Amino acid sequence: MPGTTNPFRPSFGVSPRVLAGRTDLLQDVDVALDEGPGSPLRSLLVSGARGMGKTVVLNELEEIARTRGWLVLRLPEGPDMLTELETSTVPALLAEHDATAVRRRFTGAGVSGVGSVTTEVEDRYPVHRSLTRLLERLSDVLAVHETGMMFTLDEVQDADPQVVGRFATVYQHLVRDEREVAFAAAGLPVGVDQLLRQGGTTFLRRAERVHLDLLTDEEVAEAARATVSDAGRTLADDAVAALVEIVHGYPYLLQLVGYHAWRVDPSREEVTVRDVHSTRPLVVERMGRLVHAPAVAPLPEGQRSYLRAMAVDDGPSSTREIAERMGVPMQQQNVYRARLIDRELIRPTSHGFVDVTLPYLREHLRAQPR
Numbered sequence: 001m002p003g004t005t006n007p008f009r010p011s012f013g014v015s016p017r018v019l020a021g022r023t024d025l026l027q028d029v030d031v032a033l034d035e036g037p038g039s040p041l042r043s044l045l046v047s048g049a050r051g052m053g054k055t056v057v058l059n060e061l062e063e064i065a066r067t068r069g070w071l072v073l074r075l076p077e078g079p080d081m082l083t084e085l086e087t088s089t090v091p092a093l094l095a096e097h098d099a100t101a102v103r104r105r106f107t108g109a110g111v112s113g114v115g116s117v118t119t120e121v122e123d124r125y126p127v128h129r130s131l132t133r134l135l136e137r138l139s140d141v142l143a144v145h146e147t148g149m150m151f152t153l154d155e156v157q158d159a160d161p162q163v164v165g166r167f168a169t170v171y172q173h174l175v176r177d178e179r180e181v182a183f184a185a186a187g188l189p190v191g192v193d194q195l196l197r198q199g200g201t202t203f204l205r206r207a208e209r210v211h212l213d214l215l216t217d218e219e220v221a222e223a224a225r226a227t228v229s230d231a232g233r234t235l236a237d238d239a240v241a242a243l244v245e246i247v248h249g250y251p252y253l254l255q256l257v258g259y260h261a262w263r264v265d266p267s268r269e270e271v272t273v274r275d276v277h278s279t280r281p282l283v284v285e286r287m288g289r290l291v292h293a294p295a296v297a298p299l300p301e302g303q304r305s306y307l308r309a310m311a312v313d314d315g316p317s318s319t320r321e322i323a324e325r326m327g328v329p330m331q332q333q334n335v336y337r338a339r340l341i342d343r344e345l346i347r348p349t350s351h352g353f354v355d356v357t358l359p360y361l362r363e364h365l366r367a368q369p370r
């Protein structure tokens with residue numbers, strides 16, 4: 001009896017059953033955690049377009065850390081990040097891992113005096129001394145077990161760069177102290193750039209930038225096959241080819257197409273090419289609603305009209321023709337082009353040509369009423 005539980009997970013923020021690609025990055029970080037303090041890949045800024053798998057990568061990194069017994073601290077969102085860390089997250093962890101700290105807390109002696117500040121943090125943000133001390137204490141406790149702590153922060157584009165900057169100062173202090181710590185943040189490219197500009201402490205600027213790109217067709221094919229077969233069915237060869245073609249290397253679509261193809265008839269042993277093809281209208285609709293509409297909505301009219309001018313073509317668009325269609329000079333065209341490239345909505349292909357980054361943006365734009 002073929003499996004009936006659908007193994008695909010087309011939801012943002014949910015890790016796939018089978019991870020496609022990303023192995024080099026994960027291996028490098030694994031090594032970095034072994035290498036000890038100072039290894040560059042211990043501080044990561046992951047960027048990529050929506051649905052490219054940033055949260056999934058963060059989850060995997062957390063898993064790598066946990067596997068080696070490290071503590072994972074997800075940084076709380078919002079303006080109270082540091083206060084929350086200081087008054088609730090870290091004290092709770094200390095309570096769990098350090099018996100002395102619990103006693104101190106309950107006798108009301110507070111936490112001052114715990115741990116020792118050996119280096120002064122000289123940065124432009126006020127030092128959160130007590131948070132630093134708490135983290136040092138936690139790090140001391142973990143050092144007994146020869147482990148460390150990994151901080152993660154998702155959706156960086158929504159965080160206040162000042163707040164992240166303040167955290168970075170605390171983190172930098174731990175790094176200078178040669179403690180076993182790691183930091184990984186993920187966000188949309190514009191958000192990460194903004195963070196570096198505004199919240200840019202030395203540490204953030206030195207952090208390793210990792211840019212998540214589309215998966216290769218081989219990675220998509222391999223993961224699709226494995227996801228289906230691990231769940232007790234098979235994906236026919238022509239079905240794999242059709243899936244690869246519809247997915248265009250985009251991780252979210254791998255899950256979405258797989259999910260709906262599987263659903264056509266879960267009692268059948270094989271997922272067929274017809275099952276895969278039947279998902280196409282739905283793919284275009286979901287991509288438009290969940291990915292493209294939110295990306296296009298905040299754009300100024302000029303950039304939106306640039307995209308509409310591109311949507312006329314079936315493949316890469318000539319920048320000269322775009323300018324003509326828009327009725328603007330090349331120079332003006334160049335400004336729009338640069339902004340849209342920054343947002344990773346488009347990318348240059350060959351000289352004088354640009355293409356949309358994510359699949360089905362053209363279809364979405366064409367379906368919009370003017």
Ligand SMILES: Nc1ncnc2c1ncn2[C@@H]1O[C@H](COP(=O)(O)OP(=O)(O)OP(=O)(O)O)[C@@H](O)[C@H]1O
Nearest residue numbers: 011012013016020050051052053054055056251252
């Ligand atoms: N490497 C991968 N292999 C297979 N599926 C993946 C991979 N990366 C992401 N996915 C799938 O793609 C979808 C989107 O992933 P994720 O939520 O991590 O994207 P994101 O970049 O964090 O998006 P957002 O910008 O909305 O936060 C999920 O359904 C996830 O399971």
Ligand SMILES: [Mg+2]
Nearest residue numbers: 013054055154
């Ligand atoms: Mg995400």
